[in-house]
Amino acid sequence: MRLTLINVIVAVVIAIAFAAVNAAYLVWAERRGAARIQRRPGPNINGPFGLLQPPLDGIKLMAKQLTIPGGADRILFIIAPILAMFPAITSFVTIPFSETIVAKNMNVGVLMIFAFASLGSMSLLIAGFSSRNKYSMMSSVRAVSQAVAYEIPMLITAITVVMIAGSPDLMEIVRQQSPSILHWNIFPLLGNSHNILMPLAFLIFFVCTLAETNRAPFDLGEAESELVAGFHTEYGSMGFGLFFMAEYANIVIGSCMTTILFLGGWSCPFGLFPGVWWFILKLYLLIATFIWIRWTFPRTTIYGLLNLSWKILIPLSLANLLLTAGLIKVF
Amino acid sequence: MICEKTRTALEHLIPTPDAATAGDGQESGAKGQTPRPNGVIERDYAVHGYHLDAQMACEQLLAAVAILDENEFFLETITGVDWIAENQLELIYDFSRYDFDLCRVVLRTRVDRRNPVVPTITGIYAGANWHERETHDFFGIVFSGHPHLIPLLLPEDADFHPLLKDFKA
Amino acid sequence: MNAPIELRADETFVLNVGPQHPATHGVLRVKMEMHGEYIVNAETVIGYIHRMHEKMGELKTYPQFLMNLSRMDYLGALGYSHAHVLVVEKASGIVVPERAEYIRAIMVELNRIASHLFWFGAFVMDLGGFSPLMYALQDREHILDMLEAVTGSRLTYCYFRFGGLYNDVDDDFIAAARRFVPRMRKSLKKYRRLVTDNVIFRKRLEGIAPLSKEICRKYGASSAVARGSGINFDVRKNEPYSVYPQFDFDIPVYPQGDSLARYMVRMDEIEQSLRIVEQGLDKLPGGPIMPEKKPKLIKPPPGDYYQAVETARGSFGVRLVSDGGKTPYRLKLRSPTYSNMHLFDEACRGMMIMDALAFMGSLDLVIPEIDR
Numbered sequence: 001m002r003l004t005l006i007n008v009i010v011a012v013v014i015a016i017a018f019a020a021v022n023a024a025y026l027v028w029a030e031r032r033g034a035a036r037i038q039r040r041p042g043p044n045i046n047g048p049f050g051l052l053q054p055p056l057d058g059i060k061l062m063a064k065q066l067t068i069p070g071g072a073d074r075i076l077f078i079i080a081p082i083l084a085m086f087p088a089i090t091s092f093v094t095i096p097f098s099e100t101i102v103a104k105n106m107n108v109g110v111l112m113i114f115a116f117a118s119l120g121s122m123s124l125l126i127a128g129f130s131s132r133n134k135y136s137m138m139s140s141v142r143a144v145s146q147a148v149a150y151e152i153p154m155l156i157t158a159i160t161v162v163m164i165a166g167s168p169d170l171m172e173i174v175r176q177q178s179p180s181i182l183h184w185n186i187f188p189l190l191g192n193s194h195n196i197l198m199p200l201a202f203l204i205f206f207v208c209t210l211a212e213t214n215r216a217p218f219d220l221g222e223a224e225s226e227l228v229a230g231f232h233t234e235y236g237s238m239g240f241g242l243f244f245m246a247e248y249a250n251i252v253i254g255s256c257m258t259t260i261l262f263l264g265g266w267s268c269p270f271g272l273f274p275g276v277w278w279f280i281l282k283l284y285l286l287i288a289t290f291i292w293i294r295w296t297f298p299r300t301t302i303y304g305l306l307n308l309s310w311k312i313l314i315p316l317s318l319a320n321l322l323l324t325a326g327l328i329k330v331f
Numbered sequence: 332m333i334c335e336k337t338r339t340a341l342e343h344l345i346p347t348p349d350a351a352t353a354g355d356g357q358e359s360g361a362k363g364q365t366p367r368p369n370g371v372i373e374r375d376y377a378v379h380g381y382h383l384d385a386q387m388a389c390e391q392l393l394a395a396v397a398i399l400d401e402n403e404f405f406l407e408t409i410t411g412v413d414w415i416a417e418n419q420l421e422l423i424y425d426f427s428r429y430d431f432d433l434c435r436v437v438l439r440t441r442v443d444r445r446n447p448v449v450p451t452i453t454g455i456y457a458g459a460n461w462h463e464r465e466t467h468d469f470f471g472i473v474f475s476g477h478p479h480l481i482p483l484l485l486p487e488d489a490d491f492h493p494l495l496k497d498f499k500a
Numbered sequence: 501m502n503a504p505i506e507l508r509a510d511e512t513f514v515l516n517v518g519p520q521h522p523a524t525h526g527v528l529r530v531k532m533e534m535h536g537e538y539i540v541n542a543e544t545v546i547g548y549i550h551r552m553h554e555k556m557g558e559l560k561t562y563p564q565f566l567m568n569l570s571r572m573d574y575l576g577a578l579g580y581s582h583a584h585v586l587v588v589e590k591a592s593g594i595v596v597p598e599r600a601e602y603i604r605a606i607m608v609e610l611n612r613i614a615s616h617l618f619w620f621g622a623f624v625m626d627l628g629g630f631s632p633l634m635y636a637l638q639d640r641e642h643i644l645d646m647l648e649a650v651t652g653s654r655l656t657y658c659y660f661r662f663g664g665l666y667n668d669v670d671d672d673f674i675a676a677a678r679r680f681v682p683r684m685r686k687s688l689k690k691y692r693r694l695v696t697d698n699v700i701f702r703k704r705l706e707g708i709a710p711l712s713k714e715i716c717r718k719y720g721a722s723s724a725v726a727r728g729s730g731i732n733f734d735v736r737k738n739e740p741y742s743v744y745p746q747f748d749f750d751i752p753v754y755p756q757g758d759s760l761a762r763y764m765v766r767m768d769e770i771e772q773s774l775r776i777v778e779q780g781l782d783k784l785p786g787g788p789i790m791p792e793k794k795p796k797l798i799k800p801p802p803g804d805y806y807q808a809v810e811t812a813r814g815s816f817g818v819r820l821v822s823d824g825g826k827t828p829y830r831l832k833l834r835s836p837t838y839s840n841m842h843l844f845d846e847a848c849r850g851m852m853i854m855d856a857l858a859f860m861g862s863l864d865l866v867i868p869e870i871d872r
Binding site for chain 3: 348376377378380381384398403404405406407408410412413423425427428429430431433435456458460461469472483484486487493494
């Protein structure tokens with residue numbers, strides 16, 4: 001029993017370290033990727049390929065003073081960035097990277113991750129509300145309406161996958177997809193569902209992930225040309241740093257979830273050599289897509305964003321849910 | 332075409348004394364000369380860059396602007412000139428057209444330097460708002476009836492008018 | 501969307517957009533009375549970088565004032581210098597050699613392309629797309645390099661002189677300009693695929709802030725603001741000056757009046773400017789770039805002169821009142837964005853803030869040019 005506890009603690013620490021390192025180095029990857037897209041060098045001075053940039057940025061941010069604007073709600077103002085980072089890191093505990101590499105698997109893993117994901121938008125609300133800045137206030141209102149709108153289709157799509165697997169356990173979901181690429185939920189020709197609408201469900205889930213993580217083209221919360229920087233306008237120092245890292249940690253979680261739910265987790269497309277490397281490969285391909293999209297598309301409008309969710313994504317995901325239920329019954 | 336029409340309408344509004352047509356070559360800008368009488372003058376476009384040049388009393392201004400508005404002119408700009416030697420401030424309204432029937436019209440009116448008050452044309456051309464505020468900033472000309480006559484380009488508390496010739500920085 | 505709202509006074513709040521705000525591209529401030537995301541009322545506050553160029557014009561002699569014009573609009577400076585030299589030449593009867601006029605037209609058009617490219621990048625950035633700005637700046641860099649080689653500066657040119665030019669173009673410039681034209685056409689195709697045909701981009705602009713012909717006329721709007729509203733108005737065609745009658749080019753006009761129409765007008769204008777540059781290079785006559793007979797001291801005869809030109813931002817006019825002295829008696833600079841910006845207050849009522857800021861971007865604002 002004691003050994004298991006130590007195991008869990010070590011695994012949790014590793015998971016948190018993984019989240020933090022990823023969050024830091026995705027900033028570097030994003031800047032290098034953006035630079036590549038925009039035909040400029042990007043950060044390349046500190047260390048080889050500018051690899052020392054994230055730790056140096058961290059040191060700079062930590063060395064700065066955390067200023068609290070006059071009239072702001074001090075307690076909420078300080079809590080908000082911590083509340084942003086906390087669920088992002090905690091979610092990593094339950095994500096299975098392979099059959100063996102998982103900090104603490106839970107039989108309701110899907111539920112837990114979505115519960116933490118909705119806590120993330122709470123931190124945006126608190127940050128915008130406590131800053132005493134009209135831009136931040138508008139941004140937090142936007143962020144919450146966006147989170148509400150996109151959690152629904154995201155959850156419905158996740159439920160579809162859970163129905164196919166017959167379990168909310170993330171490892172079980174991956175195991176069901178492991179034989180070959182045709183068993184993956186993105187294109188399930190074999191397995192227990194033959195739903196041809198699943199590629200669409202994958203797209204819905206991906207778009208919702210973009211919206212949930214406040215990434216372009218859905219970054220209305222921090223729309224810098226309208227709301228300056230939105231909810232983190234007033235944050236400096238590590239408060240800003242935490243929001244920044246939370247955004248990238250959320251991207252990693254979103255990509256992990258997409259990988260697990262639709263792309264077969266750690267399984268190989270041809271059923272050979274399953275392992276953590278496949279998971280990592282799929283994960284970073286998805287993250288690269290995130291970066292690619294961000295630097296290509298302009299931002300949508302707030303009404304365009306809400307219309308997309310309420311008028312298109314939710315009906316589609318509901319239709320898909322019904323179709324999948326019917327198909328599972330038939331086959 | 333439209334120039335003829337506008338000219339007729341403006342001449343109808345401002346009866347031209349014979350002296351004005353006689354003094355066509357005489358420029359209003361020359362110092363020490365007798366000020367130009369009211370009336371409409373057709374200018375050489377190649378030299379001056381406009382076709383019609385109408386000087387009027389400021390009571391006739393609104394009627395003249397209304398004529399131009401009816402004929403679909405657009406307001407190019409409003410500005411002033413300080414004729415300190417004659418102790419007068421001149422207001423210049425530039426109008427032009429969007430279509431190819433080219434006709435540039437310049438309306439001028441002169442007011443006393445000590446009490447410069449002219450009626451606003453914001454009721455006819457909403458775009459005159461900023462131009463009039465700017466002219467108020469620079470020359471201190473008061474546009475009676477202007478909805479929001481506060482400094483635009485100068486600081487909010489500015490009490491000087493830099494384009495007056497006796498302004499010393 | 502864009503519906504009129506009726507509300508009580510205590511339901512609104514005032515949002516100060518600017519003077520330091522990323523969307524205003526300079527020190528411009530718009531006081532917006534907001535109802536949630538909707539603008540109920542707006543008041544534009546300008547004058548933060550007012551420098552009183554018109555007073556400087558009265559204090560400096562004519563040649564001394566040449567450099568002030570390029571400080572008005574830092575993106576399309578040559579067009580403004582063009583109006584100034586044209587009005588002084590007209591007033592004092594200086595005849596400009598044909599070669600000089602052709603080079604002026606080529607330079608102004610290149611500068612116009614550079615200005616439109618920068619606007620294109622900044623506009624897409626207003627809408628949240630970052631990369632097009634970098635692409636546009638790279639294309640603009642070619643123009644700046646060419647202009648630098650001839651005029652000696654990259655941004656605030658002082659290239660035109662009364663009667664001609666400061667420096668003649670050389671073969672290197674002509675070769676570079678000829679190379680530039682096809683490269684720019686290729687880039688335009690890329691921009692069309694990347695930005696113009698992008699569905700998010702179109703959705704954000706279509707039907708946003710439609711301006712009627714009437715509001716354009718009342719406010720004296722020009723440039724793409726007027727042409728995007730179906731008004732076929734371009735000073736180069738309506739009131740031909742310089743050597744523009746010699747060139748074959750079209751005026752793009754879009755009747756919709758929305759932000760997308762304004763965008764399309766400017767993008768089409770780049771193509772038309774390329775055509776003018778091409779024709780100018782083909783037709784470029786030989787000869788001197790300064791007239792042989794030119795007065796030593798420029799003293800226009802007493803009178804009142806006006807000259808309008810089409811700059812990158814619209815119809816720019818210089819009114820020169822001369823009393824026969826060494827300095828102008830009065831020099832009025834009619835800047836186009838001053839009128840274009842003025843209609844923002846009226847047009848943005850009832851819009852959502854993000855649409856209003858996209859609309860503001862589509863007006864192509866350069867603040868030093870509004871404030872003068």
